[in-house]
Amino acid sequence: MRFTKLFTRTTKENPADEVSINAQLLERGGFVYKNSAGIYTYMPLGFRVLEKIRGIIREEMNSVGGQEMSMPALIDKKYYEAAGRADIKVGFKTGDDNFILGWSHEEIITAMAGRYVSSYQDLPFSVYQFQTKFRNEARAKSGLLRGREFLMKDMYSFHTNESDMLDYYEKVRHAYQRIFERCGLKAYYTLAAGGDFTASNTHEFQVLTPVGEDTIFLCPKCSYAVNKEIADVKMGDPCPKCGDEIVEEKSIEVGNIFPLGTKYSEALNLHFTDENGEKKFIIMGCYGIGLGRVMGTIVEIFHDASGITWPESVAPFKAHLIALPGGEAEAEKLYETLHGTRFALHDVLYDDRKDKSAGEKFADADLIGISLRLVVSKKTLEKGSVEVKKRGEKEAQLVDLTSISDMI
Amino acid sequence: MRFTKLFTRTTKENPADEVSINAQLLERGGFVYKNSAGIYTYMPLGFRVLEKIRGIIREEMNSVGGQEMSMPALIDKKYYEAAGRADIKVGFKTGDDNFILGWSHEEIITAMAGRYVSSYQDLPFSVYQFQTKFRNEARAKSGLLRGREFLMKDMYSFHTNESDMLDYYEKVRHAYQRIFERCGLKAYYTLAAGGDFTASNTHEFQVLTPVGEDTIFLCPKCSYAVNKEIADVKMGDPCPKCGDEIVEEKSIEVGNIFPLGTKYSEALNLHFTDENGEKKFIIMGCYGIGLGRVMGTIVEIFHDASGITWPESVAPFKAHLIALPGGEAEAEKLYETLHGTRFALHDVLYDDRKDKSAGEKFADADLIGISLRLVVSKKTLEKGSVEVKKRGEKEAQLVDLTSISDMI
Numbered sequence: 001m002r003f004t005k006l007f008t009r010t011t012k013e014n015p016a017d018e019v020s021i022n023a024q025l026l027e028r029g030g031f032v033y034k035n036s037a038g039i040y041t042y043m044p045l046g047f048r049v050l051e052k053i054r055g056i057i058r059e060e061m062n063s064v065g066g067q068e069m070s071m072p073a074l075i076d077k078k079y080y081e082a083a084g085r086a087d088i089k090v091g092f093k094t095g096d097d098n099f100i101l102g103w104s105h106e107e108i109i110t111a112m113a114g115r116y117v118s119s120y121q122d123l124p125f126s127v128y129q130f131q132t133k134f135r136n137e138a139r140a141k142s143g144l145l146r147g148r149e150f151l152m153k154d155m156y157s158f159h160t161n162e163s164d165m166l167d168y169y170e171k172v173r174h175a176y177q178r179i180f181e182r183c184g185l186k187a188y189y190t191l192a193a194g195g196d197f198t199a200s201n202t203h204e205f206q207v208l209t210p211v212g213e214d215t216i217f218l219c220p221k222c223s224y225a226v227n228k229e230i231a232d233v234k235m236g237d238p239c240p241k242c243g244d245e246i247v248e249e250k251s252i253e254v255g256n257i258f259p260l261g262t263k264y265s266e267a268l269n270l271h272f273t274d275e276n277g278e279k280k281f282i283i284m285g286c287y288g289i290g291l292g293r294v295m296g297t298i299v300e301i302f303h304d305a306s307g308i309t310w311p312e313s314v315a316p317f318k319a320h321l322i323a324l325p326g327g328e329a330e331a332e333k334l335y336e337t338l339h340g341t342r343f344a345l346h347d348v349l350y351d352d353r354k355d356k357s358a359g360e361k362f363a364d365a366d367l368i369g370i371s372l373r374l375v376v377s378k379k380t381l382e383k384g385s386v387e388v389k390k391r392g393e394k395e396a397q398l399v400d401l402t403s404i405s406d407m408i
Numbered sequence: 409m410r411f412t413k414l415f416t417r418t419t420k421e422n423p424a425d426e427v428s429i430n431a432q433l434l435e436r437g438g439f440v441y442k443n444s445a446g447i448y449t450y451m452p453l454g455f456r457v458l459e460k461i462r463g464i465i466r467e468e469m470n471s472v473g474g475q476e477m478s479m480p481a482l483i484d485k486k487y488y489e490a491a492g493r494a495d496i497k498v499g500f501k502t503g504d505d506n507f508i509l510g511w512s513h514e515e516i517i518t519a520m521a522g523r524y525v526s527s528y529q530d531l532p533f534s535v536y537q538f539q540t541k542f543r544n545e546a547r548a549k550s551g552l553l554r555g556r557e558f559l560m561k562d563m564y565s566f567h568t569n570e571s572d573m574l575d576y577y578e579k580v581r582h583a584y585q586r587i588f589e590r591c592g593l594k595a596y597y598t599l600a601a602g603g604d605f606t607a608s609n610t611h612e613f614q615v616l617t618p619v620g621e622d623t624i625f626l627c628p629k630c631s632y633a634v635n636k637e638i639a640d641v642k643m644g645d646p647c648p649k650c651g652d653e654i655v656e657e658k659s660i661e662v663g664n665i666f667p668l669g670t671k672y673s674e675a676l677n678l679h680f681t682d683e684n685g686e687k688k689f690i691i692m693g694c695y696g697i698g699l700g701r702v703m704g705t706i707v708e709i710f711h712d713a714s715g716i717t718w719p720e721s722v723a724p725f726k727a728h729l730i731a732l733p734g735g736e737a738e739a740e741k742l743y744e745t746l747h748g749t750r751f752a753l754h755d756v757l758y759d760d761r762k763d764k765s766a767g768e769k770f771a772d773a774d775l776i777g778i779s780l781r782l783v784v785s786k787k788t789l790e791k792g793s794v795e796v797k798k799r800g801e802k803e804a805q806l807v808d809l810t811s812i813s814d815m816i
Binding site for chain 2: 009033046
């Protein structure tokens with residue numbers, strides 16, 4: 001995409017009303033636009049990052065047999081009433097008091113499952129969606145980390161018995177680990193409380209950072225981790241798993257998984273008939289990831305004084321091509337060549353601006369944070385080359401013009 | 409995908425509370441699930457159709473330079489107040505009266521554009537999103553044709569002058585024609601009123617069907633069409649374009665485009681500075697397509713007594729493979745072979761059920777309506793073949809087992 005066609009502009013100044021690093025850098029780079037507290041628009045650059053994260057999550061959810069679908073946001077109050085969650089504070093109600101804006105979809109998916117499931121032969125299965133959630137959070141001031149409206153991947157699984165559910169739970173755990181790894185994040189699998197979702201313990205995926213709102217106790221040696229809210233160890237204690245010393249860390253919860261048991265199947269009357277003709281409640285699990293929060297966390301972890309340093313897997317483009325004086329014609333040609341290869345069609349950002357200095361273009365490239373920077377100038381062309389530099393690295397190298405498109 | 413893994417089930421009976429053909433067939437086939445009047449879940453099969461429609465629209469919007477982004481649903485009332493649309497009936501308000509659930513996004517995109525646009529050099533551009541819209545419709549009884557919550561593609565374009573906007577408007581018109589053609593629909597470009605959007609005339613894309621809620625006057629010879637609401641011709645009149653006879657038809661509006669002029673740029677103070685340093689209001693256009701309505705319309709047009717007859721481009725899968733007695737092992741092999749080719753991985757529905765008769769499997773295939781049906785049975789294998797039948801055609805043909813994957 002040509003920079004001159006890009007709708008957004010970068011800014012040098014931090015927005016006055018943002019205190020978090022992720023919101024500051026994402027707004028300055030033109031990735032997001034804050035419409036209200038905790039409510040953001042994903043501008044074209046930010047939308048591309050969101051789509052890359054969505055693609056990674058989708059692949060991994062499909063790999064554990066998840067079936068993608070899409071549930072509504074306007075949820076009749078009766079659904080939430082059935083499980084006693086109609087008056088939970090985070091739920092926005094419509095003015096006519098008929099609907100609650102979906103803040104989680106356990107009730108409605110459980111009710112729908114009743115139409116299709118009757119026998120043990122119909123089980124197990126799991127379904128998921130990417131869908132906008134609404135939560136009226138009081139503390140919506142951490143940029144993308146805590147939104148009042150945000151895109152979430154929520155998956156729900158249905159099983160005949162606890163052990164089958166726990167087997168699947170482990171599979172999803174590993175799929176989640178793969179998702180966070182592919183997004184460049186080291187996430188600790190952390191024991192946690194059930195909150196508004198279930199009475200049993202659950203698991204969170206926590207990424208360490210001083211700006212996190214959560215506190216966990218962690219064993220750096222064996223990765224044992226427990227949320228402070230339910231911990232029976234403290235700083236300096238021996239790790240209950242390996243005996244090494246427990247440390248206390250601030251962290252961001254980027255995902256969570258819940259063994260729901262029969263809480264929702266009992267509330268909404270979801271049965272199956274087993275091999276012996278006996279009627280039983282279905283055992284459920286649920287599994288969430290907030291995509292905006294993942295994006296915000298990546299920025300909190302991957303940035304330096306000049307801007308964002310996206311991991312390649314989620315960067316808005318694969319390469320950032322810059323034309324400098326004397327290099328315009330060749331840059332133009334190179335951009336068109338890269339267009340020719342199918343992947344590159346959508347994956348090169350081309351700074352074709354004529355009214356900006358080299359310094360301004362470099363600053364924007366650093367702020368936007370695409371992993372690979374290509375510069376074409378009179379100087380590089382004298383050597384028949386393009387200057388290639390990785391974001392975050394000091395050293396640049398010259399690569400022959402003719403081999404650059406193979407290299408990418 | 410294996411039928412035995414599919415979460416949903418088909419039903420023979422029409423749902424008691426659905427009067428429209430599209431809702432009846434889509435619910436019976438397991439494509440959608442009605443949660444409340446005008447509010448549907450897209451189950452895995454329906455979600456696949458929606459995604460195919462989204463893919464077609466996305467390609468065409470990108471082809472006219474649209475930049476994809478994503479705006480929120482919770483819209484501060486002040487935005488709608490600025491253009492005098494805060495009290496329009498279809499707008500759902502939140503219980504705290506702070507937000508209106510987005511039913512159209514002219515105001516908020518106009519407000520955002522103000523951050524990035526200042527000069528004529530920043531224009532023109534266009535942005536679009538696929539986003540859930542909320543409209544509190546009184547008449548939500550036509551299945552997917554009139555929803556209270558529905559996925560919409562809305563695009564907004566920004567220009568320095570009327571003629572540039574109208575040039576772009578024509579480009580989008582042709583992109584829309586391509587979208588509907590690719591979805592199998594013949595849509596008439598119809599002059600219409602501006603409704604709640606603009607004072608000027610606008611254009612609708614109308615598909616003829618007796619179940620349509622709209623009435624248009626149409627010249628079958630030259631395709632001149634005008635919505636009855638603003639028509640100054642009537643049935644039997646000579647066509648103002650070619651003189652042929654005007655007829656009256658019922659139709660469904662599947663898309664609309666609006667020359668907005670300066671209505672929103674004036675309301676929200678969106679200026680640019682022209683070549684002479686003069687400050688002027690930006691000229692805008694907007695362009696909408698409801699994806700669910702397109703899907704519902706396709707079903708209204710493409711069905712027979714046995715079920716849906718999807719156009720290939722939007723069918724949930726490319727092929728529907730059925731294993732019959734004696735053909736199970738070969739069907740299994742064929743399914744795995746098709747898996748091997750990348751496109752087929754997600755694009756074959758495989759009826760591997762052991763407890764269903766041939767008749768039941770054929771009935772489900774007809775109801776679900778995938779364009780290509782493949783049957784493997786003892787009889788077809790005796791000829792080393794697979795029976796291939798197109799949905800909607802009577803004749804089947806035998807295709808050699810070894811060449812079937814090339815054929816698809």
